[in-house]
Amino acid sequence: AQSVTQPDIHITVSEGASLELRCNYSYGATPYLFWYVQSPGQGLQLLLKYFSGDTLVQGIKGFEAEFKRSQSSFNLRKPSVHWSDAAEYFCAVGARRGSTLGRLYFGRGTQLTVWP
Amino acid sequence: EPEVTQTPSHQVTQMGQEVILRCVPISNHLYFYWYRQILGQKVEFLVSFYNNEISEKSEIFDDQFSVERPDGSNFTLKIRSTKLEDSAMYFCASTRETGELFFGEGSRLTVL
Numbered sequence: 001a002q003s004v005t006q007p008d009i010h011i012t013v014s015e016g017a018s019l020e021l022r023c024n025y026s027y028g029a030t031p032y033l034f035w036y037v038q039s040p041g042q043g044l045q046l047l048l049k050y051f052s053g054d055t056l057v058q059g060i061k062g063f064e065a066e067f068k069r070s071q072s073s074f075n076l077r078k079p080s081v082h083w084s085d086a087a088e089y090f091c092a093v094g095a096r097r098g099s100t101l102g103r104l105y106f107g108r109g110t111q112l113t114v115w116p
Numbered sequence: 117e118p119e120v121t122q123t124p125s126h127q128v129t130q131m132g133q134e135v136i137l138r139c140v141p142i143s144n145h146l147y148f149y150w151y152r153q154i155l156g157q158k159v160e161f162l163v164s165f166y167n168n169e170i171s172e173k174s175e176i177f178d179d180q181f182s183v184e185r186p187d188g189s190n191f192t193l194k195i196r197s198t199k200l201e202d203s204a205m206y207f208c209a210s211t212r213e214t215g216e217l218f219f220g221e222g223s224r225l226t227v228l
Contacts, residue, residue, distance in 0.1 A: 036219075043120070044159070044207065044219040090159060099213050100147045103161035103172060 002027050004091050006107035013081050014115045021076040021110050023091030032101065033074040034092040035065055038109075044090065050074065061085070086114045118142045120220035122208050128226045129198055137193045137223045139208030148191045149209040149217065150183065152176075159207070165191065198227045 005024045013019055025031060032051050036044040048059025055067040065076045074091060088111050094104040121140045129135050141148050150162040163173045165183050182194045191210075195202055205224050209217040 034217075041221070043221040044209075046216060046218075049216060092159075097172065100166070100211060101217065103149075103164065103174065104151075104159075104217070105161070106159040108158050 002093065002105045004093050004105050004107035006089075006091055006110050008110045009108070010111045010113070012113040012115060015083050016080050019076075019078045019081045019085070019112070021089050021091075021112070023074045023076065023107060024072050025074065025091070025093040025105075026072065027093050027095070027105075029095045031093045032095055033065075033067060034094070034104065035059065035063070035074075035076050036090045036092060036106075037061075037087045038090065039087045047076070047089075081112075081114055083114045083116060086112055088112070118218075120208055120210055120218050122206075122220035122223050124223055125221070126224045126226070128228065131200060131227055132197050135195045135198055135202075135225060137195075137206050137208075137225070139191045139193070139210075139220055140189055141191055141208065141210030142218055143189070145210035145212050145218070147171075147211050147213075148183075148185070149211075150193045151207045151209065151219075152204040153207070153222075154201075154204040162193070162206075195225075198225075200227050203227045 003026045034049045035047040047063050050057050050067045063078050088109045090109045091107040092104040123138045148165045153159045161174050163177045164171045180196045184192050205222040207222045208220045211217050
């Protein structure tokens with residue numbers, strides 16, 4: 001069965017500290033992997049995606065993620081967190097369906113709090 | 117920057133009432149989706165829509181749900197007879213062929 005696990009429900013870091021949010025997935029086909037961010041009252045904004053190729057992908061706002069097939073993981077990282085990064089982060093997995101993307105399976109999300 | 121817009125942002129309704137949630141996808145997008153998130157739970161896929169028909173639907177998307185693209189710009193989700201468990205945030209999304217989904221800000225539905 002397809003699923004995504006984000007083991008950390010809530011993470012708190014100090015501004016300027018490094019960040020790693022964990023994501024593990026279970027998916028039968030070659031996965032497409034995504035990280036989305038949601039600020040209060042906002043929609044889901046795509047941070048980055050992995051379809052194929054280089055397993056280290058760069059995204060917006062200084063985020064990066066590394067796809068590790070052997071560990072079924074797609075962890076999100078940022079070297080130095082800013083207060084504006086406080087939000088909820090969702091990992092998602094899907095696959096191509098015809099000419100576009102099939103359904104995405106989301107994790108439960110990790111709430112990030114940033115201390116000044 | 118083009119964006120997906122959803123209305124209403126919040127709707128409160130009585131159990132058994134019909135609800136229509138509206139979405140305006142990005143104008144040159146071809147594929148449209150509805151997802152929902154019950155409070156405290158995962159974001160869940162409901163349905164995808166392409167070329168004026170449903171291309172995929174989840175087990176959640178039963179006969180109480182329907183989607184329509186009535187006029188070439190709007191994309192609607194109708195819930196015929198709402199239940200308490202339909203209370204959730206409903207997200208519309210759209211994409212071209214790239215597979216990058218663009219989500220709206222969501223419509224919060226509260227069923228009393």
